[in-house]
Amino acid sequence: MTAIATVTVVGASLAGLHAARGLRARGYDGRLVVVGEEYHRPYDRPPLSKEFLTGDGDPGEGLGTLALTDPEEEAELDAEWLLGVRAEALDTAAGEIRLSGGRALRTDGVVIATGATPRTLPLPHPAGVHTLRTLDDATRLRAALRAGAERVVVIGAGFIGAEVASSCAALGLDVTVVEAAPLPLVPQLGEEMARVCAGLHARGGTTLLCGTGVAALRGGDRVTGVELADGRVLPADVVVVGVGVRPVTGWLEGSGLALDDGVRCDEGCVTALPNVVAVGDVARLARPGTARTVRAEHWTSGMLQGAVAARNLLAGSTVEPFDALPYFWSDQYGARIQYAGRREPGDTVRILEGDPADGGGFLAVYERDGISTAALGVDRPRPFMRLRRELARAPQPAGR
Incomplete structure (x- = not known):
């Protein structure tokens, strides 16, 4: 195996951080570069839809309790942090990552941890329409909810949508959740248990409307309402769109990697190129003994995949599969x-x-x-x- 002088982690995320930790824990002492499109060090995302929205603290004070690293650990990681920088292409032949601003970063190993980005509605979006993925997204939404908003419409009753609706209800706002499916969360929980969990909305004082899509977002400069496919119009001061995410793989087109709603990997997070691994929301892993692949959008999977991917990257092949049992949690009402x-x-x-x-x-x-x-x-x-x-x-x- 060729010596790995430089490893670049693309994505300053939970999964990317755990891959960096895994590399150092396995004895890798070469150059370690972490590229992050956001200007923030890695932080915890689950609180963004919950206590961050409802909390009384000053969001301008920085990451605070959301931060996943501290100065002591960052010194131990001994990584170069390139923050506010976007990866634009991976040239596997040249062993380079092209970054925004025209810079090319030479690298021997790559950890793809670019995560996912929220899907949006194919409609004009006036001001007051939000998605929630990043700390900056949450900061803007938090400010909007405190700027005199009274009526909130959440589009999508998945876990993010339900958590945001719960937080808005806790703030005393009038909340309506719109779900296109006849019942939310059936693919995850099955119809019987999905129906039980859907009942939490009523328990929390939120209106849940299922089986109807969104035809338009009303308003000129600012949103004033949501027009449903059945003709009803829901007045709204703030709209939150939570209709799922798509993996961030556009920068990998033309790299030679297999892209299929994520980056195709074997059961150990290794791509078709042994010096390139993928972790977290962007990784689509093979399921051993089946013809299936799975992409998990869960905090626990992103955390645990890092160590496995790091070991296999350093080994030059898959010597350890990722076989952790899927696990997720959600706090609602x-x-x-x-x-x-x-x-x-x-x-x-x-x-x-x-x-x-x-x-x-x-x-x-x-x-x-x-x-x-x-x-x-x-x-x-x-x-x-x-x-x-x-x-x-x-x-x-x-x-x-």
Whole structure:
């Protein structure tokens, strides 16, 4: 294997940071460069839709508790931070990354950690329409919610949309959530449990409208309302669009890497080029023993993939697969939702604790052929974590 003199991590994200940590933990002592399009050091994104929006602190004071590094760790990482810089192309033949401003960065190894960017509606967007992905996005939304807004419309009832709606309701605002699907979160939770979780909106005082799309965003200079496909118009001072994300791969076109709603990798985060790995929201990993690939948009996956990718990058091939059980959580309307595993259509649900019908917490397990495949908990953190550990140790049905 050719010695790796320089490794460049493209994306100053959670996944990128953990890859950098993994490289140093594995003994890599060469040049380490971290390129980030934002001007911020890596920070924690989950609070952006929750306590950051509802908090009373001054958002102008910097990253504060969101920061994932401190000066001592940054000194130990001994990385060059190129922040406010965008990667524009990867020339694998020349071993270079072309950056905004015309600079070319010579590198021997690459960690792709560019994450994802919010999808938008194919409609004119007047002022007052927001997406939420970055700290700067959250800062703008936070200011808008405190600038006399009374009515908020959230488009999309996925986890980000639901969390933003919950935060807006906590601020005392009139909130309506619009979801094009007949019921939100069915692909993740299945219809039965999705219906239960959808009930949290009513519990929190939010109106949930399902089964209708958005035809237009009303307003001239500023948004005044949302026109639905069925003709209704919802008055709005602030609109938040949460209709999913798309992986940031445009800069990789022409690189020779396989792009398919993400960067195609093997089961160890390694691309077709052994000196290029991908982690986090942008990585689409092969599932061993199947013909499937999976791209996980979860905090835990981004964190854990970094160490695996770093080991395989230094080894020059996949010597360790990424096989962690999928896990995510969401805080909505005072309830914590936790999910782990790989539910698929046809799996049945069995309630282990509590009663979803009474509006309280519960613990459920998904099963197929007598084997547990996934777990869902609402306000059951300790028993859920025990069940999660059991799932991680248990064999999964073939083809998972």
